[in-house]
Amino acid sequence: MKRSLKKELLDHGAAVVGFAGLRGFLSGEIAHLETAVSIGVDRRLNEDTLSLLMKLQKRAVRFLKSRGYRTLAIPPDSDRKKGTFISKLYSLFNHKMAATSAGLGWIGKNGLLISAEYGPRLSLVTVLTDAPLEPDTPIEHSLCGDCTLCMQYCPSQAITGSEWSRSSPFAELVNTGACRSHKAAKRATDRKPNCGLCINICPYGRPIEAQESVKHERKQASDKTHGV
Amino acid sequence: MATEEKKKELLEKLRNAVIQYDEDTAKEAANEALSTGIDANDAIFNGLVSGMVEVGRMFEAQEYFVPELLMCADALYAGLDILKPHVKQLDLGVKGSVVIGTVEGDVHDIGKNIVKMMFDVAGFTVYDLGRDVPLDKFVQEQLRTDSDLVCLSAMMTTTMTGMKKVIDDLRTRNPNVKIMIGGAPVSQDVANKYGADGYAKDATNALKDAINMISSLKKMKDEAEARKAK
Numbered sequence: 001m002k003r004s005l006k007k008e009l010l011d012h013g014a015a016v017v018g019f020a021g022l023r024g025f026l027s028g029e030i031a032h033l034e035t036a037v038s039i040g041v042d043r044r045l046n047e048d049t050l051s052l053l054m055k056l057q058k059r060a061v062r063f064l065k066s067r068g069y070r071t072l073a074i075p076p077d078s079d080r081k082k083g084t085f086i087s088k089l090y091s092l093f094n095h096k097m098a099a100t101s102a103g104l105g106w107i108g109k110n111g112l113l114i115s116a117e118y119g120p121r122l123s124l125v126t127v128l129t130d131a132p133l134e135p136d137t138p139i140e141h142s143l144c145g146d147c148t149l150c151m152q153y154c155p156s157q158a159i160t161g162s163e164w165s166r167s168s169p170f171a172e173l174v175n176t177g178a179c180r181s182h183k184a185a186k187r188a189t190d191r192k193p194n195c196g197l198c199i200n201i202c203p204y205g206r207p208i209e210a211q212e213s214v215k216h217e218r219k220q221a222s223d224k225t226h227g228v
Numbered sequence: 229m230a231t232e233e234k235k236k237e238l239l240e241k242l243r244n245a246v247i248q249y250d251e252d253t254a255k256e257a258a259n260e261a262l263s264t265g266i267d268a269n270d271a272i273f274n275g276l277v278s279g280m281v282e283v284g285r286m287f288e289a290q291e292y293f294v295p296e297l298l299m300c301a302d303a304l305y306a307g308l309d310i311l312k313p314h315v316k317q318l319d320l321g322v323k324g325s326v327v328i329g330t331v332e333g334d335v336h337d338i339g340k341n342i343v344k345m346m347f348d349v350a351g352f353t354v355y356d357l358g359r360d361v362p363l364d365k366f367v368q369e370q371l372r373t374d375s376d377l378v379c380l381s382a383m384m385t386t387t388m389t390g391m392k393k394v395i396d397d398l399r400t401r402n403p404n405v406k407i408m409i410g411g412a413p414v415s416q417d418v419a420n421k422y423g424a425d426g427y428a429k430d431a432t433n434a435l436k437d438a439i440n441m442i443s444s445l446k447k448m449k450d451e452a453e454a455r456k457a458k
Contacts, residue, residue, distance in 0.1 A: 029294045029295060030295055032293055058252075065248065072299070084298075084305075085302050085305075085342070086295065086298040088298070089298065
């Protein structure tokens with residue numbers, strides 16, 4: 001069942017699909033749905049990432065329901081209808097936690113999910129279920145290493161540079177207040193709400209042509225910090 | 229006009245959409261019901277609500293948990309939004325208005341919202357004050373709207389005590405109003421102690437009780453008027 005669900009989602013546009021065993025990680029209301037199907041979509045490929053995510057999510061829900069299992073679909077963070085009953089429960093859940101538990105990636109210094117293949121360029125949805133799907137192996141530690149490009153390029157100095165690991169999920173990676181106020185200021189000036197530098201600069205999963213310039217940027221950045 | 233068979237099939241589809249918490253199917257079935265000429269009232273009560281009653285039973289039997297219950301409620305509303313504008317006339321025997329809210333200090337409003345939904349469906353006029361509502365607000369709102377019923381909800385033992393104050397205030401200002409309380413720490417004992425007219429264990433019971441209370445209230449009013457007329 002696991003294989004056919006994964007295949008179906010990958011065939012319909014998912015970039016990555018992982019399964020996480022979340023027993024003990026979920027709060028009481030949703031604790032009976034202890035397996036998460038984490039679905040990632042490559043943001044570069046498709047203009048309309050959001051509708052693709054929703055389609056994949058519905059596909060996964062139909063797949064599991066038709067086999068008689070319960071599901072709880074958590075929509076993408078960027079598309080949460082307010083005012084529905086179920087939306088009250090969304091805040092109990094974190095897509096990135098499911099994704100790292102499903103072995104899709106780790107949390108980078110920029111606080112985003114980093115996949116070895118796609119970098120921070122995945123958009124995530126999750127479907128929680130009680131179906132017996134064998135979980136994948138979680139990723140325990142960050143693979144960012146010494147790289148601090150996102151930290152150096154962040155215009156609001158919001159990135160603390162702390163290293164993520166699954167055992168310390170509450171370490172402060174990003175000062176969200178600083179990031180948010182920078183975004184608000186940016187929205188006021190050029191009407192574009194997102195900054196996204198920490199995404200663009202991440203060397204993981206960069207398009208090939210951009211790979212060339214990474215070394216150069218890294219050198220520049222280290223020159224900058226060392227005051228050359 | 230829809231054949232009996234088709235009608236039965238669509239009502240079943242509406243019912244199952246709620247039970248299966250499938251918003252898309254609920255919308256689809258609601259539109260189909262309208263286009264085949266099924267009475268909107270019929271579709272709501274024998275389709276959507278009948279599904280929700282089953283969901284209530286499953287919740288009680290612990291086959292469904294909170295997330296399923298909430299998603300079922302969302303599916304019901306998805307269908308209801310389509311059907312409601314086509315309801316010609318709701319005839320439950322009673323129509324009432326109700327002031328509802330979660331008391332001061334308490335932000336847990338899921339239960340309150342489900343009870344509100346039941347009132348909505350049944351055609352009550354609902355004045356929803358939301359959550360963390362200042363205690364005075366209930367009294368003011370009741371006087372302003374002249375509602376038949378005030379429903380108070382609390383999730384915590386610490387905020388539950390605020391209900392007593394609201395009930396006392398309401399009683400002094402308007403002895404005729406009916407008061408119903410609910411929420412996790414509330415029981416029949418608490419309701420008796422606080423002087424509430426009713427206690428609702430869950431949303432279905434809340435609606436049943438409310439209809440009974442309002443009927444008795446209306447009856448009282450009618451009798452009083454009849455006496456005056458004599």
